[in-house]
Amino acid sequence: MTRPTSRRTVLTAALAAGAGAVSAAGSAAAAPARTSPTPAVTSLVDNRFWNTYTDWRFGSSEGTRAVAGRRPGLVISAPAGTTDYADPHTGRTTTWEYATWTSPVHRSTVPATEVIASWNARTPAGTWIQIELRGRYSDGTDTPWYVMGRWASGDADIRRTSVDDQTDGRSTVWTDTFSVDDAASGLRLVSYRLRLTLHRTPGSRLTPTVHRVGAMASDVPDRFTVPAAAPGLVRELAVPRYSQNVHVGQYPEYDNGGEAWCSPTSSQMIIEYWGRKPTEDDLSWVKPGLADPQVCHAARYTFDYQYDGCGNWPFNAAYASTYKDMNAVVTRLGSLKDLEKLVGAGVPVITSQSFLKTELTGAGYGTSGHLMTVIGFTADGDVIANDPASPDNGAVRRVYLRREWENIWLRTKRYDANGAVRSGTGGVCYVYWPTDPTSSQQRVLRSLGLI
CATH class of the missing domain: 3.90.70.10 (Cysteine proteinases)
Incomplete structure (x- = not known):
């Protein structure tokens, strides 16, 4: 079928893969708070996606710029610096130029036990991106910057990968899902920022283009059964x-x-x-x-x-x-x-x-x-x-x-x-x-x- 029982276990079928280290290329300043204009899917789910020219301009940028057009995006303007990435799946360490964009703080309409980020991007050969999340708990403290993915559409430059062993003792990233460790404690994630790090071959004019990034935050209660919804479509x-x-x-x-x-x-x-x-x-x-x-x-x-x-x-x-x-x-x-x-x-x-x-x-x-x-x-x-x-x-x-x-x-x-x-x-x-x-x-x- 799809997966052995041990692979996706937590509440959302997130992976029972161990917890992990926070990693980032450069740090971004805190962005001003801005509430999502989009409605939640239900009272249990909040969606926020950044994908417009205005969205990209509202973020905190270090070496990136917004690109207008039929499908707006975020690209490298001038690199903020260089960083070495040791790819654990190839054994190669490579130097990359990078630039970052950090979203405004999004206060979720749903204090969340889980968050799943997703993104839409183009990464020509010689480029790749990293997506991170940092949240604020309901007690006013912050999570570390968690890596939600290191991604390229191809597999020649880096191997696209999730990152294991990310935890602060109160939340954990299970492959693709941020999860509060003990939902029964009442601890919730009330807001978050996303950070994009765009990488390219040094000295080149290459750039990834990110068209959309965002996350779904949710607090779905434990339930073995759900209410029946009456049929309404043929x-x-x-x-x-x-x-x-x-x-x-x-x-x-x-x-x-x-x-x-x-x-x-x-x-x-x-x-x-x-x-x-x-x-x-x-x-x-x-x-x-x-x-x-x-x-x-x-x-x-x-x-x-x-x-x-x-x-x-x-x-x-x-x-x-x-x-x-x-x-x-x-x-x-x-x-x-x-x-x-x-x-x-x-x-x-x-x-x-x-x-x-x-x-x-x-x-x-x-x-x-x-x-x-x-x-x-x-x-x-x-x-x-x-x-x-x-x-x-x-x-x-x-x-x-x-x-x-x-x-x-x-x-x-x-x-x-x-x-x-x-x-x-x-x-x-x-x-x-x-x-x-x-x-x-x-x-x-x-x-x-x-x-």
Whole structure:
């Protein structure tokens, strides 16, 4: 399926990978407070994304500048200095020029137990970016600067990676998720800043371009079941169907091959739904004769070398955004009604869930963590999903009972086969859309705090 039980465990299926050291290239001054103009998804979730020309100008800059245009961005203007990066996955130490941008302080509408950052960027060969988060607790103290990702679209300059062993004894970064260690204590994260560090080859005029950065903050209570939402939509979107299991045994260096590729397989389905796909040149590295080589491509370019897998949520969103004029975020939705709004506007959604074989009729498997693509709803309100955990592409379309599916996606606690309590994802999902959405898509995305 997707992951061994030990890999994603905390409340949001964040990884049980150990905690870690704070690292940053240079320090940025505190930015002035500014409250997000976008509404929360629900009373349990707050989204804030910086992506406009004004957003980039409001931040605190050291060597970066805002670029206007159809799709505004942040680039290196003049490097703030140089830094040496010892890549733990290649053994190489390389000198890079860098520049930084720090967001204004965002006070979350939801005092949060968890925060997940996501970003959209282009990183030409010879460039890469680092994304960090620093928050303020409800007792007035601050977290360290936590690294939420070191990322490049390619893998020749650095190996994209999460960072283990980040903790201050009260919160921990579990691969892609900031989490308060003891939510029952009442401690919450009430505000945060994000810091971008853009790197390039010294002496060059290269630059990454960051088009979007932000985070989803949430405080979803422990729950084994969720209230039922009445059906309200009958629609099915024509989304391409790809099976991860077609690729079992292929490229085992990327998370042991296709049996663990649910996340990139799902990402590729939606990327192609929006009319984007890799070029023949992009796919030239894939062995001739393999079916659906674009799925192999997605696995390689979502792979997190520290996590040792393709299931890093923000890395999948970042991969989707490397395609022309694509936006992508990681968030939480509050109910199936929110999911119906997106699908009703023509926006399919990738969802994360875990369940026993007996908990999802017709799946034929159980999993400690799995991604699938919701593409529609039947007249009875049941969920139509492109489930990559299928024997072949023809079997990918599934219909799952609404009440069963709703519960396994939105709950935060569950029982495993031995009766032990495990975590659930609490409505985590990826949402991808083009920069020119329809007016109805804009309305729905705005209502959910995504634009």
